[in-house]
Amino acid sequence: MSDILRIAVQKKGRLATDSNRLLDEAGLGFFRNPGALTCRARGLPVELLFVRDDDIPSLVAKGVCNLGIAGENVLREEALENPDTQELQTVRALGFSRCTLKLAAPKEGKIRTVSDLQGLKIATSYPQILGVYLKEKNIQAKCVTLKGAVEIAPALGLADAICDLVSSGATLAANGLCDFARVMKSEALLVRSNTRWSAAQETTLARLLRRIDGIIASRATKYIMLNAPKSAVDEITALLPGADAPTIMPLAGRDDQMAVHAVCREEIFWDTLEALEARGANAILVLPIEKMMG
Numbered sequence: 001m002s003d004i005l006r007i008a009v010q011k012k013g014r015l016a017t018d019s020n021r022l023l024d025e026a027g028l029g030f031f032r033n034p035g036a037l038t039c040r041a042r043g044l045p046v047e048l049l050f051v052r053d054d055d056i057p058s059l060v061a062k063g064v065c066n067l068g069i070a071g072e073n074v075l076r077e078e079a080l081e082n083p084d085t086q087e088l089q090t091v092r093a094l095g096f097s098r099c100t101l102k103l104a105a106p107k108e109g110k111i112r113t114v115s116d117l118q119g120l121k122i123a124t125s126y127p128q129i130l131g132v133y134l135k136e137k138n139i140q141a142k143c144v145t146l147k148g149a150v151e152i153a154p155a156l157g158l159a160d161a162i163c164d165l166v167s168s169g170a171t172l173a174a175n176g177l178c179d180f181a182r183v184m185k186s187e188a189l190l191v192r193s194n195t196r197w198s199a200a201q202e203t204t205l206a207r208l209l210r211r212i213d214g215i216i217a218s219r220a221t222k223y224i225m226l227n228a229p230k231s232a233v234d235e236i237t238a239l240l241p242g243a244d245a246p247t248i249m250p251l252a253g254r255d256d257q258m259a260v261h262a263v264c265r266e267e268i269f270w271d272t273l274e275a276l277e278a279r280g281a282n283a284i285l286v287l288p289i290e291k292m293m294g
């Protein structure tokens with residue numbers, strides 16, 4: 001049994017960009033030669049395999065790879081089509097590549113709700129997920145399967161509506177389409193095989209997960225520094241989102257002011273900054289956190 005942990009990631013596409021960034025930040029230290037489909041990491045005993053995202057579930061299910069990073073949408077479609085891939089275990093939800101599988105139709109047309117789809121044609125890259133959804137809604141419609149550029153189907157007369165992933169919504173808008181129903185939400189998941197692993201592979205996964213958890217936590221966390229009038233320190237610290245036990249220090253030469261430093265585990269919006277300022281906070285700095293552990 002190999003001691004190298006093999007991870008399948010998307011070869012190219014949006015998921016690939018986000019996956020590579022995560023693995024890079026996790027200190028894998030890999031350099032992929034253009035065109036190379038495998039690559040050995042230097043920072044951990046890991047080998048990366050660059051494949052098509054819809055092949056990831058079955059590569060992991062077969063144990064060819066120990067782990068894979070894939071979208072929930074692809075994992076679900078594969079699980080419905082190929083029962084072998086139902087056994088995959090989700091190790092982490094990674095919080096990136098978030099999108100929603102939606103039904104959409106031409107803006108100027110008559111389709112406004114799911115029940116308007118009765119007897120019509122729907123183009124999609126996710127025929128299995130769509131099939132289950134339509135069955136639940138008691139809609140009989142014909143699925144036209146396209147691997148990509150699904151949004152072009154209504155204009156070509158191939159379908160009346162589409163069912164495709166929406167992230168920013170720009171592709172729908174650019175093609176004169178309007179969404180009217182949500183089929184499923186999706187994000188990237190780290191999944192593992194149910195096959196037997198060596199002890200060394202388990203150890204590497206545990207190290208990798210600790211790092212990934214640190215990255216996910218630090219992405220959601222900011223460090224805030226500000227000066228506050230002594231009289232308003234309590235009120236100001238109470239406004240800091242998700243901050244426990246801020247550090248409060250005297251400011252040299254300023255008897256009326258204190259410095260407040262805190263780790264905020266929730267997003268700091270502009271209106272929070274405005275509320276802090278309204279209570280006398282000044283010199284407010286919000287800093288990203290690069291790494292977290294412990």
Ligand code: PRP
Nearest residue numbers: 148149164165166167168169170171172
């Ligand atoms: C994906 C998806 C949508 C689009 C959604 O396509 O299938 O078409 O992105 O993104 P948006 O809401 O931000 O515009 P992709 O770029 O992967 O191309 P493909 O479907 O042709 O493979």
Ligand code: ZN
Nearest residue numbers: 148149150164
């Ligand atoms: Zn697309």
